[in-house]
Structure formats: structure tokens, C-alpha cells
Amino acid sequence: MSKAAVSRLKSHFGDKVLASSDFRGDDAIEVAVKDWVDVATFLRDDDKLKMNHFVDLTAVDYPEREGARFDLVLMVRSVEKKHRVRVTTKVADGTKPKTLFPVWSGANWAEREIYDMFGIEFLNHPDLRRILLYDEFIGFPLRKDYPIDKAQPLVPYRDAPGLTKLPPFGIDQGQPFGRIRWDDRLREGANGSGRAVSPSIALQTGERRALSDSEVAVAQIEELAMRVEEEQRVKQEQEAKKDAPAEG
């Protein structure tokens, strides 16, 4: 659908377009960081492209990748021409890409969010502060090396006996199964039997605290399953007894 857009970009930028793909009509190109703002400006201003709708700008962390660690992902679309394109670039940790704020003003908050979650700083950004988290927060939570269950409370937790992360009611209530048991996930990943776990999460296992009382929860679940089985067994026996004299 937007093949024309990609070919236009290729004909204008030539070798600067490092890669392109069109998976199920989802056209994407990759450029170098130094061409980031040039490509964005061209996308907006060119008569054949006219990308006037800034959809989103976000980032992805690939900690195990050699060289540049982050991907910046820009999604833009043209309301008039009805086409869209995705532009990515690789950014190394510590590299500061230029801001897209002068091109699309919507990039302001998107870049603040990227800074908040990934710690990528943008050159010449008008107001680069955290946007969702609080100023006291240390680190960047969407980096894959941030411990997944580490919280940084603003209010110190109360010191009362019996306070855990487990719910204060039965395991069959209130969706306690929604929590991921990372130990199981990792075991499955190691066997190759279950869902794969990101290598950076696997690397953390040493320092990761298992979900505080997961052993207790497992014991509770097993106990419940045994009770249900026992109940059904007793019931079947009773029915068998009931049926026997009727036949005789």
C-alpha cells in the first residue's frame, strides 16, 4: 500500500536507507542515527509523502545485541495520501539522537516518555524531564536489565506482621493466577518445552527474588486439587454403593 513511499525514500536517500521490509503491507525502513532528523523532515515536507500525522515514537531494548542496544521506532502516516511508514534506527547506550520536536511537535511527550522508560536522551529537546514516573525514581524501568519486580516506594511500607504480596483471601478468588511465576517460566525455557524467556531476564535469576511466597501458593494450589479429587472419589464410591443393591 505504501510501497510508493518506501521507493520514494529509497530513490531520494539511496544508500542511507540501510534496510527495508514490507511484512503484510507494513512497510518499514531503517536509517542511521545521523540521518534521523533529515529523513523525518523529508517525510513531512515531500510532496509525494506528506506525512502530517505523527502516530508514535517509541523504543525497544535489545541488551544482548552487539553495538547499538536500542531501537528507536517512529510511526508516521499521511492523512491526505492515506499511507503510512515505520522508520527505525539503532541507538547505542549513551548516544544522543536529535529531537524530532521541530518536525512534529507531538514528539515532545513521546521523547519524554522514552527518556523516562529507557534513559535515551534527545539533543535540543525543549523540556526533557520524566513524564510518568516521579523524580525520585532511580534507573529506567523498561530497560531489560531493570529487575522486573523491583519497586521504589515513595511512602515507606508499614512494618506489620503478616504483610506479603500474596492476597489475604483464598487462592481461588481475585485472579492470583495472573501473576507470572518466573521460576517456572525459566525452567520451561531451559527445557525448551514452554515459552521462551528473554535472555536478559534469565541473566537476572541470580539476583531475582522469587515471587515472595510462591512456594506457599503452590502448596495451596496442590492442596485444593487434592481436596477436589478426594471429593469426587468419595462421591463416586457413594454412587457405586447406591447402585449395587438396586441391581441385586
Add this chain to the structure above:
Amino acid sequence: MGEMKILGGGGEVAFTTQFDALLAWARKWSLFQYPFATACCGMEFFAVASPRYDIARFGAEAPRFSPRQADVLWVVGTISQRQAPVVKRIYDQMTEPKWVVAFGTCASCGGFYDNYTTVPGVDKIIPVDVYIPGCPPRPEAVLDALMLLQEKIQKGVHGEPVSVPPKDPLSQLRRKTKPSR
């Protein structure tokens, strides 16, 4: 109210009671509430307040959006780490006696959020009197919690959190497997 006796006879009626019991009785039937609704549980809270379930039957229909006029803090929904200071401050501003109800799984234990964003249960920052399980809870469970709270107030119990009694999964199993007659 076991302590209240009614003596009648000769056209005259007299009540004898203990002052504490009378005060507790008055308190439990006129709970002014502060609904701190942050998430989807809020919808269920509105349902409880609306005529079909009608929380007014329990004398708890008056929401007060000033913590200084409220008796019960309903923590309805997920509390993020960034909101925690606000909840703490509201709780501190409430006048004694005060009670807290954790409404739903998120307010009780953080729900499925086990990460940097969410307080794993509001009981980590303020003491909770009654927990309501559910995601979100049924209005019946909420009324159940209100009655448990009234019971606590009548007994004058402090600092012993209770949870809405869990349904026994086996009882549901029994009901399902019961042969039709």
C-alpha cells in the same frame, strides 16, 4: 445489640443500654464514606451505590469528598507508587474513628501487577480493616464487606483485618454435580 433491653409495662417504655454500645450502634448505621476510586472497580462501586443494590439501606449512602468529614476510606482500585503519598495523606487527614476498606484484588495485594508501578496492596501503607476479593468484586461482596465492617464497629475491634468470606470451591462443585430430580 445484645446489650440493649427494652422494658415495657404500664404504658411506659424505658431503654437500658451501655453508652459504648449505643455509640457503636449509631456509628455503624451512619458511615460517611470517602470513595477513592482509581480504576475499573470504581464502576462496581457505583453499582453498589445505585438503587438496585442501594448501599443506603445500611446508612452508608453519603459520600464525602473531604477526608475530614468521612469515616470510611474505600480504596477502590489499583494504587500506583506515585499515588501512594496521596492515599497516605488522605488517610492521615481523616478524623478518628476511621476505617479502611480495600476494594478488589488490586487494592488488597496489587493484583497481577508485581513491578515498579504498583503498591502491592494498600495495606503496605495504611492499615486495612476489610478486604474484598474479586476483579472486580460483585456488589453482593461489597455489601458483605460493609456488614463485616459494621460487625467490627459494633464489637469495637481494631487492627484485626478481615476478608469477605471466600466461597468454598467445593460447595460450587457440589452444586454443579448434584443430580437433577
